[in-house]
Amino acid sequence: MAQETWQNYRENKHLKPPPLKGIRVLEICTIILGPAGPGFLGALGAEVIKCELPPRGDTMRQMVPFAYFFRDQSLPMMHSNTDKYWLGVDLHKPEGQQIFRELAAKSDIVEDNFRPGVLEKWNIGYRQLKEINPHIIYISKTGFGQWGQYAEENRPSNDGGAQAFSGYAWMSSFPGRPPLKSRLYVCDTFGALMGEVAVLAALHYRERTGKGQFIELSQTENIMRAMSWVWPYQQITGKGAMPAGNRDVSICPADTFRCADDTFVAIAAAAPEEFKGLCTAMGKPELAEDPRFKDHLVRLKEENATAILKIIADWVRTKKPEEVEKLAEEYGFAASRVYTNKDVVEDTQFRERDFITTIDDPVLGPYVEYEFPVMMSKSPPKVKRAMRPVGFDNEYIMKYILGKSEDEIKELYRCGALGKWADVQGCRPPPEWDGKAGVIMARE
């Protein structure tokens, strides 16, 4: 039956409309916390207009792994900025602010991640925009929110700051070792995602009542939500929550183990039939009946958990990861090799599901990117368009959306309200670009 629902899903994606068709989003965001949210909405079919200050644009354009640019572009910038139209607009200038207001009047959602109050100084804050468009849903995502001590101190923030401040990094390290920063910009992206949950709920409310609203999100507060048991635990026991390395202290067994070949495999087997399966696979079915391990709540106790994890660790040390995975499949517990980025790109399951998908882009060429990870049987999300150089779609936006004349556009360039990319890596098109591909309005 599920086969029927999902038959030829990837082949037929383009035949179905995306869920947010007809929704317009105006973005003035940098790095990841800001841009990733509109990026999600873009994959869901919204029309996203990203504003950047010309000629250098988003700071993220210069962030690359060990100084490596992909076709002259920043890799993380590409990832958070698919399916957007690119406006290079100087918001310090009154003419630039006017363009922003004209676009806001025709938009459903506005997103920024500047420090509190900056956009009001540019005359495009929420209080100013709601006068033009009372239906607007406006979200501002920052480190510390719009009010409170840290916001008042005007502190800047970013992902690593939120990992530090929240206790998230502290909980993600080995006991007795220094707190560890995740390789992922997890507070940024999780913040961006949670922000869209709020935006979409606000959209639902607007459809019922016509009312827009202002939303604020602090990336630090948001990641605290994902820390779950930590808070009531501290309240109830009066003790601080402690890190536990790769061991999951709420599920037993669940840990990462070293294999015979010095690679790593994660195993989890908590429910009775799963745990029995693991014990049988290890050739020790009697462990499933051992009073220390039989019941999950008893098994979770420190001394029992340590004992069973030691038994498993010794067993895995004699196995290869693929052997463990095969046994997991056979006996019904969970196991996975610790995937590298290479493993992810080459994984056949991700490909079959089109989660790892190809963007065939006129400017950047073909490359592999992640799909929005919610498959929808009747309104599939789809990443289609790669990021663009600063101001790449100025003419399209000015003409198609704002209906400006050639003379008006020329004047906006002359006064510096509009601008395009600087000739530096990260901001400009790739070297192979022919000056025409991808240009929407006029190709000379």
Place this chain on the structure above:
Amino acid sequence: MEQQRWSDWVRERDDPRIAHTKPEALDDITVLDLSYKSFAGCLCSSLLAEFGAEVVRIEPPKGDFLRTCTPYGILYKGEGLNYLTEGRNKFHITLDLSKPEGREIFKELVTHADVLIETYRPGTMDEWGIGYEQLKQVNPRLIFASITGYGQFATMSRSRMPDYDSIAQARSGAQSATGEMLPEGKSYDECPWAVPTKAGPWIAWSTAGTFMAAGILATLHWRGITGEGQALDVATAEAYARFDDYATLWYQGAGVVAERFGSLDIAGWLYCFAPTKDGAVFLGGLRLEMWQAFADMLGKWDEWGAAEWKSMAPFTQKEEQLKWSSLVFEETRKYTNEELVKMAVEYGKKGRLAPITPVVAPVCSPEEAMKDANWLDRGIFMPIQDPIYGELIVAQAQHKMTETPIRTKWVCRPVGYDNQHIYLKYLGWGPSKLKKLKRKGII
């Protein structure tokens, strides 16, 4: 008239303490949540419930196994702590779906629902006769949301392996390149902590649940236009892998397999944890001016030649990062966390490059975080007065809204606590009917 200060204006409208006085965005929506052994499912329905959706949790008569997934096996008033944090605002009923009669009752409930969340192994719902294709006959407007380890279609979807947060973290590619670097000449036996390291919290499950909540809301919008429901499919490892920012492209373009880089950052400088006299701080200065401001703040403007720096590019190379981090750490070790944080705030006021200032954030334990006056003031840890569990602290108010803010009305309910209320409300069944069903083991 002087305009009110922006921060005051916002606070007057979105302080979580007045959330209960405002309307709710989703109070026209009914959700059935039959997720089992999945924090992703529970978080997903929480995100809808805190916006006012009526969420009915349907558990087997013995309760959700997730209730036993609690740190060190600790129970509070009979409840596991993870379940306790994401039971919020939900009604809890029991129903045995493994029995045909239970499934018939379930179909009757589905006629009243807008959204269904489930996390059983792919194929289970079909076998029970309550898969999407069957339920859409009963309710064509139903949004049928499934969260599983490997998704509803493609080869691995037939896997017997259950869905766990730790497995998804391993599968996503995130764990492999997070962790301390193995010191030169050392082995794993000597440094068992210098290995691929997962995040402590259930972040993969949280990510899957949050993506699904976004998906449900987007398709509710689409349903408003077309009148049609549909099936949604999230695979936990995919949801979390989507958070990877550059590793896929790095491998495609340069063939690089990402490796652990400790608490430095592969894609940016200045962007690391640094040791201090009494702990560690996070340092952030991705823009040249912020990195210069940092050097200046430490009194190293001249010695390090900060005025001559032209771009960040040279600093992001691996070898340069290792060189500069040791210089920086030598300095940061001279100060306490508090001193460094203050220095950055002051620099933002009076420094040579003010208002530009580096990000300096203390690396806090959750114990310190929970006492921080800033978060307390912002309403993140407001105790909830729960009618059953008493006064409890769970993280809340992760976003704040002027018209339809989220709120936590209660934290959790015991198994089957709301059978009477919900079966009466939706199916009109009183106590005598419920007694019969209970005798048969259906509820």
